[in-house]
Amino acid sequence: MKNKNWIKIASIYIGTVIGAGFASGREIVDFFGAYGVKGIWGIIISGILFSLLGSLLLIKIHDSKIEDFNGLVNKLFGKGFGFIIDTIISFSLYTGFSIMISGSGAIFKEELGLPFDIGVLIMASLSFIVFLFSLKGLSFVNTLLVPLLIIGIIFTSFYLNIREGFVFSHSQGVDFTGKGNFITSSLLYFGSNCLIIIVVFSSLLPLIDDRGTAIIGGSVGGFILAILALSIFTSMLIYYNEVFNLEIPMLRICDHIGEGYRKLYAIILWIAMFTTALANGFGFMDKINKNKLLNTAFFCISAIPLAKVGFANLVGIIYPISGIIGFVMMVIILLH
Numbered sequence: 001m002k003n004k005n006w007i008k009i010a011s012i013y014i015g016t017v018i019g020a021g022f023a024s025g026r027e028i029v030d031f032f033g034a035y036g037v038k039g040i041w042g043i044i045i046s047g048i049l050f051s052l053l054g055s056l057l058l059i060k061i062h063d064s065k066i067e068d069f070n071g072l073v074n075k076l077f078g079k080g081f082g083f084i085i086d087t088i089i090s091f092s093l094y095t096g097f098s099i100m101i102s103g104s105g106a107i108f109k110e111e112l113g114l115p116f117d118i119g120v121l122i123m124a125s126l127s128f129i130v131f132l133f134s135l136k137g138l139s140f141v142n143t144l145l146v147p148l149l150i151i152g153i154i155f156t157s158f159y160l161n162i163r164e165g166f167v168f169s170h171s172q173g174v175d176f177t178g179k180g181n182f183i184t185s186s187l188l189y190f191g192s193n194c195l196i197i198i199v200v201f202s203s204l205l206p207l208i209d210d211r212g213t214a215i216i217g218g219s220v221g222g223f224i225l226a227i228l229a230l231s232i233f234t235s236m237l238i239y240y241n242e243v244f245n246l247e248i249p250m251l252r253i254c255d256h257i258g259e260g261y262r263k264l265y266a267i268i269l270w271i272a273m274f275t276t277a278l279a280n281g282f283g284f285m286d287k288i289n290k291n292k293l294l295n296t297a298f299f300c301i302s303a304i305p306l307a308k309v310g311f312a313n314l315v316g317i318i319y320p321i322s323g324i325i326g327f328v329m330m331v332i333i334l335l336h
Contacts, residue, residue, distance in 0.1 A: 005207045008139045009217030012279075013054060014224055015142035016200050017193050018149060019100065019276030023269045025249035028232045031189040033244055035182045036172050036237070042182035042189075043233055047226020049190040055218030056334055057201050062208040068286055069202040076336055088325065092195060093284040094299075095306065100277030101127070102307035104270060111251070111266035120307050123270075127277055128300040131285050132293070135206060138282050145271050150224065152268035156250070157231035159257065160238060168237035195326025196276075198333065199283035 021027035032039030066072045069089070073082040101123045108119025130137040179185040208214050235253050236243065243249035250269070254262040285299060 005209055006213045006217035006220065008143055009058070009204060009207055009213065010221035010224065011142040011146040012139060012200060012204065013050075013197070013218065013221030014146050014149070014228075015275030016196055016279035017050070017225055017276075018146075018228065018272050022229070022232075023149065023153065023250065023272035024247070025232050025236055025243070025253070026247060027189070027192075028229055029236055029240075029244055029249055031179065031185045032182065032229075032233060033236055033240060034177045035185070037168070038182045039185075039233060040230065042186040043226060043229045045183060045186035046189050046229065047222055049186070049222075050193075050225050051219045051222030053190070053330065053334065054197065054201075054222050055215045057198065057330070058204070058208055058214035058218045059211055060333060061201060061205055062211060062214050065205065066202050067205050069199050069283065072198070072202045072333070076332060085329075089195065089199065090284060092325065093199060093280045094303065096196065096280035097127070097277050097284065097299075098303040098306040100273045100280065101303060103273045104277075105307065107266055107270045107273070111263065116308075120304055123274060123277060124300045124304055126274065127281050128296060130278055131281060131296045131300070134286070135203060135282075138278055139207070141278060142275055145275055149268060149271055149275070150228065152265065153228050154231050156254065156257070156261075156265065157235045160235050160253070164238050166234070168234075169239060169241045191324070191327030191330070193326070194330040196279055196283065198326060198329055200279050203282070203286045 028043075032042045035042060060066070061072075064075065066075070070082075070086060073086050073089075076082070077085055101120050104123035105116035105119035108114040108122075109116040112119075130141050133140070177185070179188055208217075232250065236249060239249075239253050239256065243252045246252055248269070250265060251262055254265040281299065285296060
């Protein structure tokens, strides 16, 4: 296939989903860890959903010529109710951006020994620069950074599993948790990512040349997300009893490779936060202006005070609400 836009789409897809919760291992533990080896099947189901429904959403956007999220919402719900939905989602995107720059501050403070505020300011400033270039900036950064994420996560898993001989400390697992079984957990996990996927995808029309580009971009992005989730999960199973209750399990796991490698993975985790911050911020900025310097600067600066509420506190409050809204919207879009 001569056109390479599917690579850009797949990179944006991966960079959008693989945020702090994913790369830290916390989401993988929460949704799949308790089931032991059966959690692998849950991740495979999630990967199929990411590939299939991601491709279908891109096809829908291509066929309906959806240019932005406002157009998508108005088409589905009308201008009146669409305005309410749009307002709720704008708040979710704004807080999502703040969550990621808060995570940047936490990484700088806890792992790199630098002030929290420095981490916040660096991510906010870099995001500001990328937003000025709109979709081209988002595409360029994701195409550049996502391969580093893929290499870092897969290497960590490959090294540890080969060294430990795929001997898992938590293989049997349980059949049911508060999220049901591994099947319902896979549905909930996909749902928790739906909102940001819908918002970012609705602005990708310039990259979707045809249905083939949509299908390949969505499928490849979903497949790689499944591979990365499996990589993190198998690493988790080796040290599960040691890390299942930690906020950032992967950093403790990297201690088994070496202190220096833990610092390196902290940088990988920061990159994951950055790509997700860009996805949230891009979705928000694309809805309110077209690269106006002052509005972009105001958005980045205004998110800093909220970031100081704390990474863990923001995640616990915002993510469940966003997940419900996103999953319902995905169902409505695909059935419309």
